[in-house]
Amino acid sequence: MIGYMGGRRLLDSYGRVADDLRISITDRCNFRCIYCMPAEGLKWLARDDLLRFEEITRLARIFVQRYGVRTIRITGGEPLVRIKVEELVGMINAIDPTLDITMTTNGVLLRDKAQKLAEAGLKRINISLDTLHADRFHEIARADMFARTMDGIEAAREAGLWPIKLNMVVMQGHNDDEVVDFARLAREKGYEVRFIEFMPLDGDNIWTNEQVVPSRRIQEQIEDLFPLEPVKDTRPGPATRFKFADGRPGGVGFISSVSQAFCTTCNRVRLTAEGGLRTCLFSLNETPLRDLMRSGVSDERIGSVIETAIWHKEEGHLINKPGFIKPAKNMSQIGG
Numbered sequence: 001m002i003g004y005m006g007g008r009r010l011l012d013s014y015g016r017v018a019d020d021l022r023i024s025i026t027d028r029c030n031f032r033c034i035y036c037m038p039a040e041g042l043k044w045l046a047r048d049d050l051l052r053f054e055e056i057t058r059l060a061r062i063f064v065q066r067y068g069v070r071t072i073r074i075t076g077g078e079p080l081v082r083i084k085v086e087e088l089v090g091m092i093n094a095i096d097p098t099l100d101i102t103m104t105t106n107g108v109l110l111r112d113k114a115q116k117l118a119e120a121g122l123k124r125i126n127i128s129l130d131t132l133h134a135d136r137f138h139e140i141a142r143a144d145m146f147a148r149t150m151d152g153i154e155a156a157r158e159a160g161l162w163p164i165k166l167n168m169v170v171m172q173g174h175n176d177d178e179v180v181d182f183a184r185l186a187r188e189k190g191y192e193v194r195f196i197e198f199m200p201l202d203g204d205n206i207w208t209n210e211q212v213v214p215s216r217r218i219q220e221q222i223e224d225l226f227p228l229e230p231v232k233d234t235r236p237g238p239a240t241r242f243k244f245a246d247g248r249p250g251g252v253g254f255i256s257s258v259s260q261a262f263c264t265t266c267n268r269v270r271l272t273a274e275g276g277l278r279t280c281l282f283s284l285n286e287t288p289l290r291d292l293m294r295s296g297v298s299d300e301r302i303g304s305v306i307e308t309a310i311w312h313k314e315e316g317h318l319i320n321k322p323g324f325i326k327p328a329k330n331m332s333q334i335g336g
């Protein structure tokens with residue numbers, strides 16, 4: 001195990017350093033969330049088009065050892081539908097067991113996987129949960145999996161995956177009346193609930209600005225009952241975080257991509273399941289790394305391609321600005 005070899009960082013032309021790598025390991029999912037996947041699903045990538053575990057691990061090693069990346073987030077589609085995902089977690093953990101390895105999942109398969117993932121080196125977890133009502137769960141996720149998701153959250157706690165963050169995409173007219181209930185759940189269970197503004201990355205093209213519930217409004221609703229105190233984070237991240245002023249456990253966070261963009265401090269880059277390097281969630285193009293790797297080039301060569309791509313990272317997204325173009329890929333093909 002070799003840690004960061006020091007020296008180089010992944011700098012972009014706006015002075016930001018990329019040290020948070022999000023790796024999508026599959027485009028497949030067992031849900032059809034209305035803010036993400038088309039109702040009819042997608043034509044899945046062929047097996048050979050997906051990065052193999054060895055290839056994902058090699059790229060992760062380059063990011064960690066050459067460029068000091070410290071956080072690796074495993075995403076999808078739904079990462080737990082990829083067979084033996086815990087083996088991949090173990091391979092990444094072997095690069096550096098002090099790495100902050102986390103995952104974003106819909107939680108349905110966690111009862112089977114949580115313990116194995118924790119033993120393999122997963123440190124913490126984000127679980128998508130958009131409602132506390134089974135009927136509404138079906139409306140939003142287009143799957144009857146509410147009970148299994150709630151059980152998956154419990155399984156994560158039992159396996160010691162902590163903190164547990166619940167990702168709630170708030171949509172006007174769908175679940176915006178539940179934000180206080182989610183804050184109450186956070187206080188009861190000690191979770192951190194992250195309220196995510198609905199972004200134009202959906203497969204059914206239903207996104208409108210009117211459906212976006214600005215974080216400011218959610219925060220005001222919560223603070224009417226539960227006063228909040230800001231949490232100072234040591235590293236940049238997408239969420240503005242708060243704890244409960246009365247000392248109760250848990251907390252809330254706001255990911256305000258639409259109403260208060262946070263691109264000036266963005267430290268994230270993404271790898272798609274087929275090995276495309278995306279410098280921004282809203283990138284209109286990617287730097288393909290899979291075939292480059294399969295052509296037999298050195299880590300040095302791959303590293304220089306990554307450096308060049310990140311140097312040209314976008315300044316930020318242009319949502320609600322002239323010139324905004326919705327990416328051709330939707331959220332499930334990019335990974336959160």
Ligand code: SF4
Nearest residue numbers: 263266280281316317
């Ligand atoms: S929109 Fe792009 S630049 Fe802005 S925070 Fe998200 S990934 Fe970073």
